[in-house]
Amino acid sequence: PEVFAQAPGGPIVQLAMVTMFFLALSFAALTSMISTVELCVRNFVDHGVERSQAVGFTGGALFLFGIPSAALWILMDESTGVAFPQFLEVQDHIWGYGLMFSGLFIAFSIWKYGWNRYKVWQDENDIEGFDFRDYLDNGVSSFRDDFINTGDNDWWIGKWWDYIMYLGFPIMFTVLMGSYFIDVIFNVDDPWNPGNPKGISIVLLFWGFTAAVFILLNRWLVSRPLYRNVPEGAEVPIDTLPGGEDDMILQVGDIWTGGDLDGDGSGKDRVLVAELA
Known part of the structure; x- marks a missing residue:
């Protein structure tokens, strides 16, 4: 103004x-x-x-x-006379590195998918014991081959992506999170006090609570089907899309016959309706 x-x-x-x-x-x-x-x-x-x-x-x-x-917590800075929302300041401190943990969850899903695919490959070929070379060829690259390099994308991602996900990301995550916590420990007074809005304990408490909520929700969501957003009139069968062969991956309008979705023990099937985006 x-x-x-x-x-x-x-x-x-x-x-x-x-x-x-x-x-x-x-x-x-x-x-x-x-x-x-x-x-x-x-x-x-x-x-x-x-x-x-x-x-x-x-x-x-x-x-x-x-x-x-x-x-909440609209305070006045005595040195400048400017009001500022301390609640947002605290949340910024808590979730400033929260995006790193979000990336960790995604990376963990990719790692777990690769490991599960490797175990399936071992069972199909009657192979016992762990072999690092076989894991690189039949596990590490599984997510990239099954979900990225599907033949319908303009980009073809090479093995460099595997090195970034399995080596680069863990190193970067460790360095960034380590530097963050070290900085707080040595430069913040009483960093382990849960009541300190700039400390570490309040960060760990919020992160732990959020992780617990997500884990509980995941146990409920994992038993429910997912609906692929296949545009109306598309001629591509859903089973040709990544994950389309999974019995719990459905197309909008399909009927899920997997049983007790209501969780009441009735065992009754019902139709789940989802709209196209």
């Missing part, structure tokens, strides 16, 4: 410029949230929840979880 107050043209022009600027800024923030909301909504839809319900769940959760950041 102080910058626009110096604009020529008088109060009317200045007011118009301020209005247009903040209106455009509001629209930019709103449109940026669409992709963020869709990321969550898509996961609900993939598990058979109707899109309208998924949007409602997500919007309601965003509103509820956003209340603390808007209403």
Whole structure:
């Protein structure tokens, strides 16, 4: 506002410029949230929840979880006289490196998939014992071969991707997380105090709680089918897509006959309806 107050043209022009600027800024923030909301909504839809319900769940959760950041711990910096949201400062400290753990979960899924494929290959070929060369040829590259280099992509990913996932990422993760914790331990007073918003304990508590919630949810979601987003009219059979041969990977409109989805012991099958994106 102080910058626009110096604009020529008088109060009317200045007011118009301020209005247009903040209106455009509001629209930019709103449109940026669409992709963020869709990321969550898509996961609900993939598990058979109707899109309208998924949007409602997500919007309601965003509103509820956003209340603390808007209403709690608005403090005044005594040195500058500027108010700042301490709640957001604390959350930034907690989740500043949370993206690294998100990447770790993805990498772990890739590692586990490769190991499981290697064990299947051993069973199919009646091979016992671990052989590193066989693991490289039939395990490490499995995710890349089954989900990336499927023949319908413009890019063909070589073995360098395996080295990044199995060697580069663990090294980078260890260095970054180690440097972060070392910095906090040696430069923050009383870092192990759970009440210290800049300490380590509060970070570990939040991370541990979130991990526990995800593990519990995964035990429930793992028994439910996933729905592939196959566009209407597409001539590609679903079983030719990555994971399409899995009995729990369905196309929208298919009937899941796997049993007790309601968890009430009735054993009754039902149709899960998911909308196309």
